[in-house]
Every structure is written in structure tokens, then in C-alpha cells.
Amino acid sequence: MPEPLMRYLIWPLVKFLVAFLIVQVIVAAMNYIERRLLGLMQARLGPNRVGNEVFEKITPRSLHRFIPGGLLQIIADPIKFILKEDIVPSSSEKVAYFLGPMLPLIPAFLVFCLIPYGPPPTFVVTHVNVGLLLILALTSTGVYGIILGGWASNNKYSLMGGLRSAAQMVSYEVPFGLSIVGVLMLCGSFDLVRIINYQADHIWNLFPQLIAAFIFLVAMNAENNRTPFDLPEAESELVAGYHTEYSAMKFAFFMLAEYSSMIVNCCLMVSLFFGGWTLAINGYGLTTGVLRGWGLAGGILGAVIFISKVMLFMLMYIWFRATFPRFRFDQLMDLGWKWMIPLALANIAVTAVVVLLGLQFNFQGEVVLSIAGAAIIAFTLFLLLRPRAKVIHARRVSEA
Amino acid sequence: MGLIENRFDPNVLTTSVDKFFNWARKSSLWPMQFGLACCAIEMMAVLDPRHDMARFGAEVFRATPRQADLMIVSGTVTEKMAPIVRRLWDQMPDPKWVIAMGSCATCGGPYDTYAVTQGVDRLIPVDVYIPGCPPRPEALIWGLMELQKKIEKMHVIRKGGESYDFARAAVRDSIRPVHEGPALRAEQAKAQLKQAPISGIKRTPIEEKKPKAAAAPVATPAASDVPSASEPATTLSETPEADEIEN
Numbered sequence: 153m154p155e156p157l158m159r160y161l162i163w164p165l166v167k168f169l170v171a172f173l174i175v176q177v178i179v180a181a182m183n184y185i186e187r188r189l190l191g192l193m194q195a196r197l198g199p200n201r202v203g204n205e206v207f208e209k210i211t212p213r214s215l216h217r218f219i220p221g222g223l224l225q226i227i228a229d230p231i232k233f234i235l236k237e238d239i240v241p242s243s244s245e246k247v248a249y250f251l252g253p254m255l256p257l258i259p260a261f262l263v264f265c266l267i268p269y270g271p272p273p274t275f276v277v278t279h280v281n282v283g284l285l286l287i288l289a290l291t292s293t294g295v296y297g298i299i300l301g302g303w304a305s306n307n308k309y310s311l312m313g314g315l316r317s318a319a320q321m322v323s324y325e326v327p328f329g330l331s332i333v334g335v336l337m338l339c340g341s342f343d344l345v346r347i348i349n350y351q352a353d354h355i356w357n358l359f360p361q362l363i364a365a366f367i368f369l370v371a372m373n374a375e376n377n378r379t380p381f382d383l384p385e386a387e388s389e390l391v392a393g394y395h396t397e398y399s400a401m402k403f404a405f406f407m408l409a410e411y412s413s414m415i416v417n418c419c420l421m422v423s424l425f426f427g428g429w430t431l432a433i434n435g436y437g438l439t440t441g442v443l444r445g446w447g448l449a450g451g452i453l454g455a456v457i458f459i460s461k462v463m464l465f466m467l468m469y470i471w472f473r474a475t476f477p478r479f480r481f482d483q484l485m486d487l488g489w490k491w492m493i494p495l496a497l498a499n500i501a502v503t504a505v506v507v508l509l510g511l512q513f514n515f516q517g518e519v520v521l522s523i524a525g526a527a528i529i530a531f532t533l534f535l536l537l538r539p540r541a542k543v544i545h546a547r548r549v550s551e552a
Numbered sequence: 553m554g555l556i557e558n559r560f561d562p563n564v565l566t567t568s569v570d571k572f573f574n575w576a577r578k579s580s581l582w583p584m585q586f587g588l589a590c591c592a593i594e595m596m597a598v599l600d601p602r603h604d605m606a607r608f609g610a611e612v613f614r615a616t617p618r619q620a621d622l623m624i625v626s627g628t629v630t631e632k633m634a635p636i637v638r639r640l641w642d643q644m645p646d647p648k649w650v651i652a653m654g655s656c657a658t659c660g661g662p663y664d665t666y667a668v669t670q671g672v673d674r675l676i677p678v679d680v681y682i683p684g685c686p687p688r689p690e691a692l693i694w695g696l697m698e699l700q701k702k703i704e705k706m707h708v709i710r711k712g713g714e715s716y717d718f719a720r721a722a723v724r725d726s727i728r729p730v731h732e733g734p735a736l737r738a739e740q741a742k743a744q745l746k747q748a749p750i751s752g753i754k755r756t757p758i759e760e761k762k763p764k765a766a767a768a769p770v771a772t773p774a775a776s777d778v779p780s781a782s783e784p785a786t787t788l789s790e791t792p793e794a795d796e797i798e799n
Contacts, residue, residue: 187606196604199611202579224579225609231576232621235708237645239618387585392616399618399645 167277168265175264178463179411180226186470188222193474199225236400244397245304252301253402256409259290260416266290267419268345270429270455271443282342287420288329291375294413295321298384301406302394313393316481317384320374323488324381328371330496331364334503335424338518348428352439357425360521362528363499365425367492369468372417374488376410379473383481418465419458426461429454560709570708577621577647578703581696584620584640585613589627591654591686603689608696617643622699623676624692628656629669641676649703651695652678655685 184199191198203224208216240249266283268276280286295317302314335357336342339350351357358365374381385393395406422428431438438457443450479487503521510517560566587595598605605611614620617640629637641650652672655661658681660670672678679702682695 187611191604191606191611195601196599196606198604198606199609200607202609222607222609228576228579228609231573232580235573235577236621236647239643239645387615392614392619395619396616397618403619 164265164277167275171264171267171269171277172261174459175412175415178415178459178466179408180230182411182414182466183229183407184222184226185467186473187225188220189467189470190474193471198222202228230404233401233404238400238402239397241306241397243306245306248300248304249397252297252304253398253405253409255297255300256294256413257297257405259293260409260412263287263290263413263416266344267416268348268423268428269458270451271440272345274448274451275429275455276345279345280343283344284332284336284342284347284420284424287416288332291413291416292321292325294409297409298394298406301398302384305394305397307397309391309396310394313384313386313390313396316390317377317394320377320381320383320484320488323485324371324374324492327367327488327492327496328375330493330500331361331367331371332424333496333500334361334364337500337503337507338521344423344428348423348430349440351427352430352432352437353435354518355433355522356427359525359529360518361425361499361503362525363495365421367496367499368421368425370487371492372421373469373472374484376414376417376469378414378469380476380479381484382478383484386478414466414469415462418462418469421465422458422461428461429458431457566709570706571704573708574704574706577706578700579609581608581610581622581649581699582612582614582620583610583622583624584617584644585615586640587626588629588633588637589654589656591626591657594686594689595624595626595653595692598689598692600689603693605693605696608693608700610696617641618645620644621648623648623650624653625650625657625672625676625678626653626686628661628663629672629675631667631669634669634675637672638675647706649679649699650676651680651682651692651699653682653692653695654687655683658683661685 188198188200200221202222204219204221206224207219211219240246265277266280266287268279268283270276272279298317299314302310302312302317305311335347338357338360339347341347341350347357373379377384383393384390385395390396395403398406429443430440432442438453440454443454446453503517506520507517509515510520587593597603599611599613610622617623621644623641623644625637641648650672652658656663656668657672658678660668662685664670669675680695680699682691684691687695
């Protein structure tokens, strides 16, 4: 086998397939985890019995209580979707109707080539030095499938959902992109590997770019149409929004794309603001160099750290879903245009000025920004945790 | 599914495949999110922490019929609502199941009047009848478990048995009762004039077959009026066992 072929084709392909499979398993599991966790947050149990009879047969009795119930829900749901009738409305635009669920899948899957899961070179599929730019370009094309599907269904609710999705995506792409600019100014690179190494050598970008991280968190929820921003598929207003007319596997494709892009955004969040696969501050701790020194074991450890961080943010999505009610549409637009974008621009200006002053007067700009960010976090924690007078509630009618 | 449905002789392979398919279908019954009357309040209560239907994987209430597997007719079906219920059922993709929840949906309940459909089985085929006015959430969970038992017995790729389309086609093509309201009759007349597919779905007309298990006891009074309900209806014969319901 010629060396360039191995290096540029075979290895990246193998790595991509492995990463893709792991991510798809996470996507399938997220469906179950989300339902189970929502149940627990609402003081219910959630799906807890599908597949228990299988596990009870194949495992010894002493292990039964350690196996979470309802695990095979992960398998039952897709099989059911495959077996369901695939309805194509007779008045739909056929080609666009079929393209609708496929288009969001392509960028959502393609992006997994560009994300560094662990220390390079083994755990990076393709090392692109403008990786971040490429990821932003790819993820922003995901909305076309939603608009196309919503329009092609020839259903008013679908069309409304598609339009809302378009407006929302356009509005929140801007703060999404602007929030990254501060990080780029600090790290001086579009390369995700270099951004992560920078964070290991200094401090997580969360601290110097606290406001940017917050904007990114909100904008990524809006990008994925997740719950405080799930207007494109608002059940109480639009039946099911853009996928009202989609049944069976086509609907499952929409869900697959949504969860895949959720994982992509969590990966970006972790890489940009939470140090990626490293667990280090100021060059001490598990930096890339330390992990690479341990060989394959270090690489796997790095990947595990990365995936753990990503899963924490996936749980955050579910937490948001269980917590927040849905925005009204004008509130959504207000938040996007009147708050997020000015805030992101102000963040860029402050970061630029501090970094420039640091260069001019020979001090480290990011240290100043980190202290400011840490102060904001400390103040918020103080507000939340300070001792307060106990609120005495009015007695209930039944107690009176 | 049209390619392999009910084409194969029963053997180890086909029975295992059937078992697997039936297991998947019964484990992921997503109901449709709609309620008609007071039974709907009990249907909402079935999702609460005390009786959590999510345990069966059946908590995902889909607002659009295209993504639903199970229609819980929860409440009085008035003549004005009847065409809408029928249309929603038509819009659901196969395989689909119906639970008639409460006396009204089963047989009209206390409303023996011109304005109320005397049982939703005059419009759509019902798989499980749940008595009660309204039934308690436990009874609805019992109905769901009965439906799961029924799905387990279905023939998917095997020949014979109660095939899926067989039961559905019988009701779909049956003569509708004279009792039905003017809206339905107008729709019927329109359908006779123009052979358009209902709600835009292409369906091949299926010949009406005589139900095989007609001799089986039919407990609910309304079901006996309908010769086309080929599957014997199940009713709540005893209170559901406590240990089955709890946790």
C-alpha cells in the first residue's frame, strides 16, 4: 500500500467510520437518556421495562438491579419506524419532499470528520487549519432541509414551521458566529487543535470569554430548535411544525439530524470554551503533550475526557428542555437581535481593546479578562448562594 | 412492507422475525395527542408521576397523526366530531391501533341521542374497549397492556392469522350505519361520485373478507352491532392486578 494512500485516504476513512459509529450510538442512546431523564426530572420513572425480559434471561439474578430498565427502547423505536407506512402526500412536491429529511443529515454527518476527539494525530480525523470556519459553513446549511421539507409538504403548518425555522436560524447564526470571534482573537487560529492547546497552556476560554460562552450556549440551543427555542415544531401552535407530514423513517431522519447537530454543537462548545480533551491550567495537568507521552492509553483517556464533557452538555440540553417554557416569536427575535448581537459585539470590542493594550503595554490581556470573568462567576454564585431570610409561604387551604 | 407482508409459510425464521417485529411495535406505541371529553383528563393523568405510562415507552404523544401509532378515543364522539375522528384515523400510517376509552367511545354511554355517535366502532375499527365513565388511569394502562398482548399475536410476514390489513379493510369498506350524521353521508356521496383517495393517501381497494373469528364472544354491546369488527373485542373483565400496574 503506497504511503500517501494510507495517510490521506484509508486512515481518515477508518477513523471517520469509528467516530461516526460512536456518535450514532450516542445519538440512539440520547433518545432513551432524554426520555428517562425527563421522567426523573418530572418525578416520574420514564421508560423502564422494554427489554427487561431479555436482560433477565441472559444475566445472573444478582446483576438485575444494576441494569437500567428499558434499555432496549433504543432498538424498539427505530425498528418501529422502519416498519411503519411511509406516507407521501399526493399533493406534495415529490423531489423536495424526499430531499427534505436527507439534506440536514449530510452536513450533520460530514462535520464529524473535522472535530478533534483526542490528541492529534491519532484521534483527529482530518487536521484542517481552518476547521472552525468549515464547521460553521457546513452546519449553517442544515436549515435548507427543514425549509425544503416544510414547503414541499404542502401543509400550512409545515410551511409556517419552515418559515419560522429559517427566520430563527438566520437570526441566531449571527450571534453564534460573533461569539466565536473573541476566542479567535485570543488564540489566533481557526484550527481547533491549536485552540485546545492554547487553553491547556493558559486557561479554559470560559473565563476570559464568559459572555461569549453564554451567548454561544443560547445560540446553539436556538440553532438546534431545542426547547426554549423550539418554535419551528411548537406542538401547541403548529401541530408538529416542519415535519407535520413526515411519517416513519423520514421523520426519524429529521430527529437523527437534530441530535447529530446537537452533538456537533456540544463538541464545538467543549473545544472552544472548555478545553477539549485536555484537563489542564497554565500548562499543568493533562495537556496534549502529557497525553501523547502516554501513547495510545493517553489518547483514549483524552477521548474519554472529551466525550464526557460533550455528554455533560447534552444533558444540559435536556435540563433546559425540562426547565424553560417556549418563547413567543417576537420575544425570540428581540432576544436575538436586540440583546445577543449587541452583547456579542460589545464582547468583541472589549476583548480587542484589552488584547491590544496588553500588546502595547506588555501585560497579558487574557489574564485581565480571566480575572473579570472569574469575578462575574463569583458574584453570580454569591447572589445564588448567599444566606437569605426564609420565605414563609401562605398556609395551604387544606391546612387552614 | 407490502413486499414481504403475509407471504411466508410459518417456520423458525419467520416466527422469530414476527416476534421481533411485534416486540418492537408493542414497545414503542406512540399515542396521538387529542382528547374529546372528560376521559381526556384521565388520559392526561396517565402521564403523571403516579401512573406513568412512560414506563411502557408510550409517553411520546405526537400531535400529528402521521407519527402516531395509537389513537386513544377519549370521550364522547359527537356526530359533528365524527368525520374529524375518522379523518385523523385515515391520516395515521399503518400499522395503527385504536383504544376506545370510556363508555361514550365504546357505545355512546349515557348519551342515547341523535347528536352522539353510538360507539366509535361505527367509524373506525377498535382494538380494545375500556369501560368506565370515565375509566381510571389504571384502566387505561390495562387497556394498553391488553393491546400489547394483542400486538404480540399479530402475523407480520407469516401467512394466515389475523393479518393487519384484513381487520382494517373489513371496517374500511363496510357499509356505514344509517345512523351517521349528515356530514358523513355527504362525504360518502361525494366519495361515490368521485373515486378520490381519502386525505390524499393512495390506498389500493381491498376486497371485503368475512371475519374468521366471528363466533368469538363479543362483550361490549356496541361491538355486536358491527359485523366487521373481526377481532373479538376485549373488555375489562376484572380489576387489573395491582402488581402489574405498580412500578
